[in-house]
Every structure is written in C-alpha cells, then in structure tokens.
Amino acid sequence: MARMLRRLRKGFQSLTSFSAATIQPNLSASESSRSEVALLSFFSPKPRDFSLPNSSWGSEMMRLYDHYNSQCEAETEGGQTQGSPWQRLPSYNRSLKYAPGGVYLSKIVQSKARLFTRNIREPGAAFEYALFVNKGEKKCVCIFQAGWLLEGPPGHVHGGAIATMIDTVTGTHATFLSGPIMTANLNIAYRSPIPLGSTVLIESSLDTQEGRKTFISCKVMSTDGSKLHTEATVLFVSINVSHLVRGG
Numbered sequence: 177m178a179r180m181l182r183r184l185r186k187g188f189q190s191l192t193s194f195s196a197a198t199i200q201p202n203l204s205a206s207e208s209s210r211s212e213v214a215l216l217s218f219f220s221p222k223p224r225d226f227s228l229p230n231s232s233w234g235s236e237m238m239r240l241y242d243h244y245n246s247q248c249e250a251e252t253e254g255g256q257t258q259g260s261p262w263q264r265l266p267s268y269n270r271s272l273k274y275a276p277g278g279v280y281l282s283k284i285v286q287s288k289a290r291l292f293t294r295n296i297r298e299p300g301a302a303f304e305y306a307l308f309v310n311k312g313e314k315k316c317v318c319i320f321q322a323g324w325l326l327e328g329p330p331g332h333v334h335g336g337a338i339a340t341m342i343d344t345v346t347g348t349h350a351t352f353l354s355g356p357i358m359t360a361n362l363n364i365a366y367r368s369p370i371p372l373g374s375t376v377l378i379e380s381s382l383d384t385q386e387g388r389k390t391f392i393s394c395k396v397m398s399t400d401g402s403k404l405h406t407e408a409t410v411l412f413v414s415i416n417v418s419h420l421v422r423g424g
C-alpha cells in the first residue's frame with residue numbers, strides 16, 4: 177500500500193512538470209504538429225496526445241493553436257530550451273495511466289477507465305481542445321471546439337458540457353499550480369449560448385491560494401473577445417493521493 181501511494185505521488189509530480197512542445201525548423205507550427213502526430217502514431221510507443229491538431233479542427237481552432245503554440249518554449253538543435261512563460265500541456269485519454277503510478281490507480285478503480293473529455297474516438301465529434309499555461313502570470317488558456325455530440329438547446333452547446341470544460345481547464349490549471357486537488361465548489365453563470373461547432377476561448381486565472389484551498393476564476397469567450405459566454409469561480413481543495421485510493 178505504501179509503495180503504491182509513493183508511485184501515485186510520483187505520477188502527480190510528473191503531471192505538474194510537463195515537457196515543452198518541440199517545434200521543428202522549416203515547418204509552420206501547425207504543419208509541425210500534424211507531422212508530429214503522424215510520426216508518433218507510426219514509430220513511437222508514446223501515448224497519443226489528444227491536444228495536437230487533427231483533421232476536424234476548423235480554421236479558427238488552427239489559427240489560435242498556431243498563435244499560442246508559437247509562444248511556447250521551443251527546443252533548439254542543441255537541446256536547449258528558449259525561455260518563454262507559455263507551455264502547451266499534453267492531454268491523454270486516461271488520467272494517470274501514462275504517468276508512474278497511474279497504472280496502479282487504473283487497476284484499483286477499473287481497467288477500462290477513460291478521461292470523460294477524451295473518450296470519443298471520432299475526431300471533432302465532442303470535445304476538441306488544447307491547453308496552454310502561462311507560468312509567470314499563473315493563468316491558463318484553452319482553445320475549445322465544440323462538436324455535434326455536445327448539443328443542448330438546438331444548435332447550441334449543452335450547459336453540462338460547458339461545465340465539464342470549465343472543470344477540466346480550471347482543474348488542470350489548479351493541478352499545475354497546487355498538485356493533487358479535487359473540485360469542492362463550482363459556480364457558473366451562463367451569459368450567452370455557444371453555437372455548436374464554434375471555437376471559443378476558455379481563460380482560467382488564479383485568484384488566491386490559502387492553505388489547502390486554490391481559488392480560480394474562469395471565463396468562456398468568443399475568440400475575438402467581444403462576447404462573454406460563461407463565467408465561473410471554482411474552489412479546489414488539495415488532497416493527499418490516499419484520498420482517491422480510499423474513495424474519498
């Protein structure tokens with residue numbers, strides 16, 4: 177049991193130190209990312225990173241991805257990293273499987289467990305998103321394209337799907353800032369509906385950290401910033417990983 181908990185802790189530690197995206201020379205960021213995906217799937221045993229561009233991404237999604245990705249740390253040929261406050265966070269379809277300790281958690285909970293937002297195989301059908309974190313400003317930006325399976329009101333995104341994305345973005349941000357956490361409170365105000373198929377920006381910013389509590393604010397906006405779709409405040413409480421093993 178103690179060994180298992182040590183492995184789980186190591187898993188969370190590795191999640192808070194994601195590696196920087198690599199930009200290949202002579203390719204645009206999007207070309208580089210698409211070729212990276214293709215190469216990985218053929219030649220590498222690495223798990224698929226679902227936050228890399230795929231054929232379902234529309235032009236606005238690609239424009240924003242290139243915009244933020246170009247500001248991320250790039251690795252030079254000498255293996256050095258150029259300083260940048262921005263970092264792209266990879267995203268897998270299992271919470272911890274690909275980190276040390278995750279295998280154990282999956283065995284404990286259930287071997288078929290999949291991350292809710294990454295469990296639909298068809299590209300573009302549901303949650304398409306990529307997250308970028310700014311370490312200096314302690315903020316996080318997510319570009320989100322909402323697929324046809326997320327319909328709530330006719331032609332618009334379901335409120336539960338929006339809440340899911342807010343929880344995912346702020347939860348990932350809080351994990352990055354504070355280590356293992358759980359959502360204790362999520363307050364949402366829905367201001368204007370999000371058209372199905374559209375791309376929006378989800379911005380997460382740290383309000384305060386008080387002991388075990390991390391308070392985060394979040395806004396979902398149109399990509400030109402002119403329309404506020406949703407706003408939220410979220411409280412995360414830091415947990416000991418044994419909290420998950422014990423079942424809370």
Ligand SMILES: CCCCCCCCCCCC(=O)SCCNC(=O)CCNC(=O)[C@H](O)C(C)(C)COP(=O)(O)OP(=O)(O)OC[C@H]1O[C@@H](n2cnc3c(N)ncnc32)[C@H](O)[C@@H]1OP(=O)(O)O
Binds near residue numbers: 271351388
């Ligand atoms: C991984 C990356 C990749 C993965 C990327 C995916 C990221 C997705 C992230 C999703 C995250 C989730 O959805 S998590 C799933 C949804 N959440 C849950 O199921 C949580 C269920 N609740 C719990 O397990 C528990 O209640 C906890 C852990 C939240 C708190 O329990 P606890 O550890 O015993 O702490 P407790 O002493 O009660 O409270 C500690 C302090 O927080 C305050 N506090 C506690 N709850 C609340 C509350 N609801 N509202 C206000 N304040 C609260 C207390 O007053 C206290 O303040 P003071 O006295 O110290 O001032």
